[in-house]
Amino acid sequence: MKLYKVLAVVLNSREMRDAHRILTLFSKEQGKIRVVAHGVTKPTSRKRGAVQPFSVTDFLLRQGRDMDSISECEGREFFPGMWADLDKLLYAGHIAEIVDALTMDGNPHESLFVHIIKTLRELDKTVDPELVVRWFELRLMALLGYLPDLTGCVNCGSEVNGPAVSFSAQAGGLVCTSCAVGVDSISCNMGTVAVMQTLLCWDIDKINRLRVAQPARAQMYSIMREYLQWHMERRSRSMHFMDKLNNFIPVNK
Ligand SMILES: [Zn+2]
Secondary structure, X not given: OOEEEEEEEEEEEEEOOOOOEEEEEEEOOOEXXXXXXXXOOOOOOOOOHHHOOOOEXXXXXXXXXXXXXXXXXXXXXXXXXXXXXXXXXXXXXXXXXXXXXXXXXXXOOHHHHHHHHHHHHHHHXXXXXXXXXXXXXXXXXXXXXXXXXXXXXXXXXXXXXOOEEEEEOOOOEEEOOOOOOOOOOEEEEHHHHHHHHHHHXXXXXXXXXXXXXXXXXXXXXXXXXXXXXXXXXXXXXXXXXXXXXXXXXXXXX
16 A cells, blocks of 8 residues: 655544544645544554644555555644643634634645644744634635635725724625625724734734734624634534633624
């Protein structure tokens, strides 16, 4: 059977029978792939660290009839700061889940791979994981071609200004007062939109300089929550934890 190498981040790991696991990887070379890891949950397995979620690992994979499997692996990065902080772990789980939900198997995207690793590195050391994750969510949407329009009304093109504006996930961005009529939308302040625009143009290593007040954080969360769910076409499991972290009370529609 043919062997091949990939460098990948482990998005998740699901238990199977006999100490086997199925891993979802996001690799530099092939994008998202699913592989079998034989016997890795045994306490004696040397592969355990390298296959745990969020590790960045060099894999030697063996082609299989149904699914490829791990022949050898060597972990490169493990993010101990993230594993020592429950909130950060929940954020990392959210990152992994939205990447898994919004990408297709075997579709290489090297820039997305680089962005995932950059985000995990920053999450490992940051004191503000929430902003790091908002940065990633916006970048992810931009990289996948779903960048929300935050410059003017996405529907009629007119300028949106004034202290309060509306964001519509369905329309794909800001909507002016007349286009917001009859459309599901979230009202937010222009200040919040400005923070999102900043996140979109700043690189991740600069965002620890940003000071964002609680109301703007709450609005950004509501917007990204709605926008991600719209594109994922289902509620993510991690969203439940995200709601708790953000003290968000969902409104039943
Ligand atoms: Zn309009």
